[in-house]
Amino acid sequence: MAIVISKEKVRADLTTEVQKISGIDIRSCLQCKKCSNGCPVTGLTKVHPSDIIRGLQLNERDKLFNCDLVWMCASCETCFERCPMKINMAAVMDALRIIAVRNNASRQKGNVALFNKLFLRTVRMFGRTYDIGMIAAYKLGTSSYLQDTDKFPMMLLKGKIALTPSFKADKKYTNRIFARNQDRINS
Amino acid sequence: MKYAYYPGCSADSTARDQYMSVNEVALALNIELIELKGWTCCGSTPAHHTDKNLSIALPAANLLMAKKTGFDMVVFCAACYNRMKVANHEIQTSPEIRREIAATLGEDYDGSVKVRHFVEVLLKDIGAKKLQDAFSHSLDGLKVASYYGCLLVRPHDITQFDDPENPVLIDNLVTIMGGESVDWPNKVECCGGGFALSRTDIVIELSDSILNMAKVSGAQCMAVACPMCQINLDMRQNDINKTKNRDYNLPVVYITQLLGLCLGVSPKKLGMDKSVVSPKPIIELVKTAE
Numbered sequence: 001m002a003i004v005i006s007k008e009k010v011r012a013d014l015t016t017e018v019q020k021i022s023g024i025d026i027r028s029c030l031q032c033k034k035c036s037n038g039c040p041v042t043g044l045t046k047v048h049p050s051d052i053i054r055g056l057q058l059n060e061r062d063k064l065f066n067c068d069l070v071w072m073c074a075s076c077e078t079c080f081e082r083c084p085m086k087i088n089m090a091a092v093m094d095a096l097r098i099i100a101v102r103n104n105a106s107r108q109k110g111n112v113a114l115f116n117k118l119f120l121r122t123v124r125m126f127g128r129t130y131d132i133g134m135i136a137a138y139k140l141g142t143s144s145y146l147q148d149t150d151k152f153p154m155m156l157l158k159g160k161i162a163l164t165p166s167f168k169a170d171k172k173y174t175n176r177i178f179a180r181n182q183d184r185i186n187s
Numbered sequence: 188m189k190y191a192y193y194p195g196c197s198a199d200s201t202a203r204d205q206y207m208s209v210n211e212v213a214l215a216l217n218i219e220l221i222e223l224k225g226w227t228c229c230g231s232t233p234a235h236h237t238d239k240n241l242s243i244a245l246p247a248a249n250l251l252m253a254k255k256t257g258f259d260m261v262v263f264c265a266a267c268y269n270r271m272k273v274a275n276h277e278i279q280t281s282p283e284i285r286r287e288i289a290a291t292l293g294e295d296y297d298g299s300v301k302v303r304h305f306v307e308v309l310l311k312d313i314g315a316k317k318l319q320d321a322f323s324h325s326l327d328g329l330k331v332a333s334y335y336g337c338l339l340v341r342p343h344d345i346t347q348f349d350d351p352e353n354p355v356l357i358d359n360l361v362t363i364m365g366g367e368s369v370d371w372p373n374k375v376e377c378c379g380g381g382f383a384l385s386r387t388d389i390v391i392e393l394s395d396s397i398l399n400m401a402k403v404s405g406a407q408c409m410a411v412a413c414p415m416c417q418i419n420l421d422m423r424q425n426d427i428n429k430t431k432n433r434d435y436n437l438p439v440v441y442i443t444q445l446l447g448l449c450l451g452v453s454p455k456k457l458g459m460d461k462s463v464v465s466p467k468p469i470i471e472l473v474k475t476a477e
Contacts, residue, residue: 021239040377040393072389075232076337076377081351088342097236110385116233123245127227129196138384147387151422155201158461160418162200170225173248173292177241180291184238 014061014099021095028085029053035079035089045069049079049089052096070096071108114141120185124178127169131161188312190303191253192220193271195264195414196228202264202414204458208443209263209305211457215450216313216321220261223252229270232381243284244291246274251296259301261308263443265413266380269338269346271302276345304339304348306356306412306442315363323451326366327476329469331445332406333357333368334397336416337377351375357410357442364449365476371404373397378419387426390419395427398435408438408469410445417441422463438466448473 019026029050036048047055047067055064064070070093079089101113118137122130139145155161178185198206213220230245250271253260262268278285278298289295309318335354343351352375358368376397379390398420401409411417421439428435440462447457454460454470 041389044389044392072386074337074377074380074382074389074393075235076380077341078337078375078377081341081343094235094239098238101237110382110388112236112382112385115385116236119231119233120237120241123228123230127225128199129228129231131200135384148384154463158463159203160201160461162203166196166199168225169227170252171227172225173251174227174245176293177244177248177291181238181241181244185241 013059014064015056015059017099018056018092018095021098022088022091024088024092026053026056026087026092029057029087030085032084034082034084038078038082040076040078041069041072041074045072052092053087053089056092064096065100065103065105068108070100071110071112111142114138122165123174126165126167127171127174128166130165132163133165188217188308189219189221189258190261190308191256191258192222193226193249193253193260193262193267194222195262195267197264197414201418204461205263205414205417205441205443207456207458208441208447211447211452212309212443212450215447215452216309216318218308218313221256221258223249223256223260226252229267231266231270234270240287240291242270243274243277244288246270247278247288247296248292250274250298250300250302251292251294253300254296259303261303261305263305263412265304265336265338266415268302268304272346274298275300275302304412306360307348309446310356310359315359318360318363318446322364322449324449324473325476326361326364326445326449327472329366329472330369330405330407331361331366332371332401332404332409333361333374333442334401334409334411334416334420335374336411336413337375337380339412340375357412360442360446361410364445366445369401369404369406371400371406373400378416380415380419383415383419387423390423391427391430394419394423395431395433398424398427398437399433401437402435406437408440408466410442411439412442424464436464438462438464438469440466440469445469
């Protein structure tokens with residue numbers, strides 16, 4: 001079966017945007033599917049890494065925004081390591097997530113975007129992460145109050161999680177970094 | 188030997204045991220780890236999920252601090268190690284990114300600080316011979332599954348840690364300590380990493396297959412070099428046992444905790460009471476094997 005790809009489709013916006021953010025030329029993909037075969041979450045997802053590249057080549061904007069893999073990718077980079085064309089698939093996934101958040105695309109299970117936002121918020125506040133603050137805010141935001149409640153007393157008792165944030169960070173650079181990236185981070 | 192030491196955020200919290208054991212091992216081997224004063228978060232996965240400049244500037248700030256000390260930077264956390272290496276790589280290979288980061292930090296950084304994992308320091312700077320001479324105890328044939336996870340070994344072009352499909356550095360340490368490093372295929376499989384909180388379901392699936400293979404391979408424990416791998420594989424065993432009807436009870440320890448035991452450091456000083464699955468059988472075995 002012949003697949004006709006029109007020039008408009010190849011040059012269409014989402015693909016250009018992904019290429020601009022990631023710096024990756026997705027046209028070099030051979031569809032060999034080594035990325036999909038090595039991906040640890042392919043058994044759990046409907047869309048596989050090679051489908052993402054194909055979708056980008058065909059500019060299937062809606063399909064990519066709503067696909068489960070974008071927020072299930074664990075950034076393990078097996079795809080990038082094994083790609084014969086050295087396509088940095090992990091960077092492509094980062095670009096898709098950035099664009100999805102910018103466009104308020106559907107919130108997926110687990111709300112990883114919220115987790116990221118809260119993680120970065122503690123870094124902005126303290127210069128370092130603050131696990132308990134972040135976990136509490138995430139639970140409020142996702143209404144997952146009961147998940148892992150059995151673990152916190154045990155972790156606190158063992159000293160496996162810090163009760164208070166660290167105030168030892170020198171925020172000279174982090175203050176500058178967050179101030180300059182304010183509009184893009186939205187934390 | 189002196190190094191600038193970047194412990195990473197988990198050292199203050201979920202990986203206190205890693206922090207303690209690295210310090211104890213360094214102390215016993217006369218490795219001077221000078222903790223970077225005022226170090227800040229590397230941004231980890233949430234930063235590269237969010238913005239490229241952010242994901243490079245956050246580690247670069249710490250690299251800049253390290254540059255001012257004049258020493259190589261030593262890292263233990265695999266995620267921090269990876270982000271530091273990526274930042275160096277991006278800054279070295281793209282003048283445009285270097286300029287952007289300089290504008291963000293208010294100071295230019297050239298990407299030149301050498302980033303070393305503590306395991307690399309032990310094997311390459313100290314060496315097998317010196318390590319063996321320093322050991323007072325042995326692992327006495329303990330079967331260990333050495334586990335590397337993702338971020339140390341991938342992408343190889345950038346991290347340059349070890350072979351990306353079959354790394355052996357942790358295995359070598361196990362052998363030097365008199366342990367038996369088991370031959371198993373899941374050394375570089377992903378445990379679910381940063382999904383510990385947001386997608387526990389994924390962590391359970393991925394960690395289950397790793398634990399299963401370690402068990403099938405006859406391992407009596409797993410040795411890791413990443414705080415996220417440690418907490419996922421250790422703390423989730425109970426959940427996996429319940430949801431997937433398994434009976435795992437496999438200690439998952441930091442390689443530095445095993446080294447500490449062989450150097451005669453007390454388990455308490457190595458934070459071995461903090462693991463969820465008790466490493467007591469290992470401690471007993473090493474205690475009797477001088």
